Amino acid sequence: MRKYLLPLIGSLLLLNACSEEPAAPAATNNQAASNTQSVSSSAAPANPTTRVKVVAAVYPPFVIRNKQGSAEGFDIDILNEIAKLEGFEMDIFPQSSWEGALESLDNASKDLVVAAVTLTPERAEKYLPTKSYVSSPNSIVVPKNSSITQEADLKGKVVGVGQRAAFLKEKEKDPNYANVKFQTFETPYLALRAALSKEVDAVVGQKLYLQHVLQNTPDAEQNVRFIDLNTNNPNKVMMSRKGNEELVNQINSGLDKIKQNGTYNRIYIKWFGNAPEK
Template sequence: MKILQWFVPLAVIALLAGCSGTASDGNGVIKVGTDAVYPPFETQKGNGEIVGFDIDIIQAIAEAEEMEISVHHTGWDPLFEAIDRGQMDMGISAATITEDRKKKYDFSEPYFEAKQLILVPENADVKSLADLKGKKIGVQSATTGEAVVTKAFGKTYKGLRGYDDTPGAIDDLVAGRVDAVVADNGVVQDYMKKKLEGGKFKTIEDDSFDPEFYGIIVKKGNQEMLDKINSGLEKIQNDGTYDKIYNKWFGDKK
């Protein structure tokens, strides 16, 4: 099924949604929000097309359930607001399922397991997060990367540097403006493969970091949409489609 992809400012989406509280456009097209600055999960090409692992997954789910979808780059915080207001029917954006988020939103069954990684210069004497105490640490704001740093050093930790996206934090690490970056393994590894070749940086796995699981977000109580998503996810996991998509973006699934 063809997937439509647009960037639409939230103000315009609000006008389209009107007062109905539903994101559907009247033609049965289901609106999917994402923050398309998180390769390899979601990113925009030069022509505005949104691509990535998450996009392939939601497209496959839509095909399995015979749904027509359109994908919109909303940004990170606005994604949750758009779901709250009924301006988006669902969101997929490498969103970790957490107890706090589950209080406000419903999540699909997990579709990806992730873990936080620490990215530092190759010569850094760092073996765990604890070794970064007193250092400047870059994170994407309002993510689990930020959460593990504040859990370790406190919410008022002066060395914490928040960014709109993880690539921005890594760029500042390369420029020497922060000493380390803490972020999801998939994003860090993809960035290293594409832009940090040459052995100048390394990743550290901290055993204190718990595994995380990504889920697809829907408005609290939208059981019909949640059931369709979970049904489609189960189908693509059982028929091999999920593994093909995983291998495309991350290599052979272990």
């Protein structure tokens, strides 16, 4: 196993060097402007003086920050198509981490957060979610030769999770997880790397995210197994703040339209390789 593990870790380290971003220094006004994407609609906006300020927290393949510093990904493509149909314009602010994303709604500096946000009861009470635009249930990922074959086998194990995982808050209070030791990582990618190097026994995260990472990591996908979990809420939303009903209604309306005209399926296949399950 050791002779296969060392090349695999090397590949993961190479990917990490390419895809993991260091924390950005505090931006000046000019720097902030240069990192902002302005998106104009081909339709006349309902209120031409209003631009929607969008926080796009990096979470591949939903939000990816490209070499130019701009945001792209599944969420960005979906939102761009909705904006065209609904006639609003956007300024997109990509950021490297989840930290502070929802807080930007609290202080009203931003209007919308995108990054495969899980709708928890606490978030539903505090913020204003759109309807679900994608389903991404949680899954367990383990090395192929692991003795873990089901959720119950996690007892007594060390499980890696991303620090933003809603799953973590949910299971920390679950008596069935009393003997599970959670180890948090800045991103699920780093948790996955820890599992492959045997630092943790398993990783739990959003399946679409983990699949994307593995598909872009040489030799990694063939060395792990997925174990699906019964997730309370696999549906992901975009999040706005209370009082932004007009914006949320526009997004919901546009989402219905792109599902009806085939645009949604085209974007889904582009980023996930297959059509969404019905």
